[in-house]
Amino acid sequence: MIEDNILVWKFNRGSKDALRQIYEKFKDDLLGLAITLLRDRSLAEDVVHDVFVSFGGTVGSFHLSGSLKGYLSTCVANSARDRNRLRSAWLAGPDVVETACYDSDGPIENAIGIEKSGELQDLLARLPYEQREIIVLHLHHDMRFREIARALGISINTVQSRYRYGLDKLRSIINSMVTK
Amino acid sequence: MRPKENIEEFVKVRKPDVTTSRKMDKRTLEDSLAAMEQTIQAKSADHKPSTARIITLSRMIKFTAAAAVIIAGISFFIAHQGPGEQDDTIIVAEVTESPAEIMTMKSLTIAYRRGGIEGIENQCEKALKILGPQPVSLSLEDLFNGSKS
Numbered sequence: 001m002i003e004d005n006i007l008v009w010k011f012n013r014g015s016k017d018a019l020r021q022i023y024e025k026f027k028d029d030l031l032g033l034a035i036t037l038l039r040d041r042s043l044a045e046d047v048v049h050d051v052f053v054s055f056g057g058t059v060g061s062f063h064l065s066g067s068l069k070g071y072l073s074t075c076v077a078n079s080a081r082d083r084n085r086l087r088s089a090w091l092a093g094p095d096v097v098e099t100a101c102y103d104s105d106g107p108i109e110n111a112i113g114i115e116k117s118g119e120l121q122d123l124l125a126r127l128p129y130e131q132r133e134i135i136v137l138h139l140h141h142d143m144r145f146r147e148i149a150r151a152l153g154i155s156i157n158t159v160q161s162r163y164r165y166g167l168d169k170l171r172s173i174i175n176s177m178v179t180k
Numbered sequence: 181m182r183p184k185e186n187i188e189e190f191v192k193v194r195k196p197d198v199t200t201s202r203k204m205d206k207r208t209l210e211d212s213l214a215a216m217e218q219t220i221q222a223k224s225a226d227h228k229p230s231t232a233r234i235i236t237l238s239r240m241i242k243f244t245a246a247a248a249v250i251i252a253g254i255s256f257f258i259a260h261q262g263p264g265e266q267d268d269t270i271i272v273a274e275v276t277e278s279p280a281e282i283m284t285m286k287s288l289t290i291a292y293r294r295g296g297i298e299g300i301e302n303q304c305e306k307a308l309k310i311l312g313p314q315p316v317s318l319s320l321e322d323l324f325n326g327s328k329s
Contacts, residue, residue, distance in 0.1 A: 014220050016216065019209075019213060020213075023205075023212070027200045027208075028198060031198050031199075032195065035198055045201075045204045048200075048208065052208050053208070053211045053212045055212065056213060056216035057215040057218070057219050059219050059220060060219065060220065060223055121196060139188060139191045140191075167187050170187055171187050
């Protein structure tokens with residue numbers, strides 16, 4: 001946190017090295033978030049690119065109120081949502097993903113098998129975008145519900161209910177895969 | 181069905197492990213550094229030093245500027261009002277010495293400066309008292325040239 005504040009302080013004074021360090025520190029996490037939300041690496045790279053270009057443009061006037069990671073994650077989530085809307089308008093349908101069926105002892109073990117084959121993202125992709133976004137921001141990016149609510153401009157109750165419904169749906173998806 | 185915590189833990193520990201490509205790093209860094217440079221240049225062009233900006237920088241400069249303005253104001257007042265008062269007193273003295281000149285343009289102007297229309301009216305009344313009622317035959321030229329009635 002202190003390290004981030006120092007980086008932001010240097011960045012605001014025009015340090016290119018600080019911007020490089022910020023990018024290096026968060027690039028993989030942010031790309032992972034964008035890929036989880038968009039399910040498209042190319043689009044995800046564009047989102048991270050755009051977020052950092054916008055961030056670079058705020059030099060001298062950037063004010064950090066929370067964590068830098070939280071701020072950048074929110075920017076990526078917002079940008080990804082815009083891209084997703086555009087894409088949905090073009091495709092006119094949700095991103096349906098075929099999921100493989102695994103024989104295992106239980107849903108969690110089954111899911112581990114799915115994850116091992118690189119298809120955990122497919123499970124998350126079956127959730128509505130709004131629920132997926134909140135689950136990923138909370139569980140992968142350590143953002144509190146209050147932070148997410150403020151960043152997305154919605155009430156904390158909405159965030160909590162979307163999170164809860166998302167987890168329930170994820171659980172039911174895993175269970176249905178077991179019963180197959 | 182597994183408890184909620186299991187699902188949370190399941191999602192949490194399996195965070196996607198992705199890395200950016202060199203191509204993406206190069207493109208993103210170049211563009212974001214260019215955006216940064218552009219903003220710095222735009223800001224440095226906008227931030228030309230202005231007097232008002234310098235004054236608002238610190239409290240000390242604010243007080244100094246305020247004091248300078250007050251001193252300048254007082255100096256201006258003394259420079260313009262002080263000698264004027266002296267001139268007026270001289271003219272008033274002259275007027276009292278020569279009652280006929282009480283209605284000259286100069287004395288009327290001074291009266292107007294001091295009291296506006298009321299000042300002129302007072303001046304006229306004073307002139308009337310000093311000079312007294314004038315005969316109809318008295319011309320304005322005689323009146324303003326200081327005719328001794």
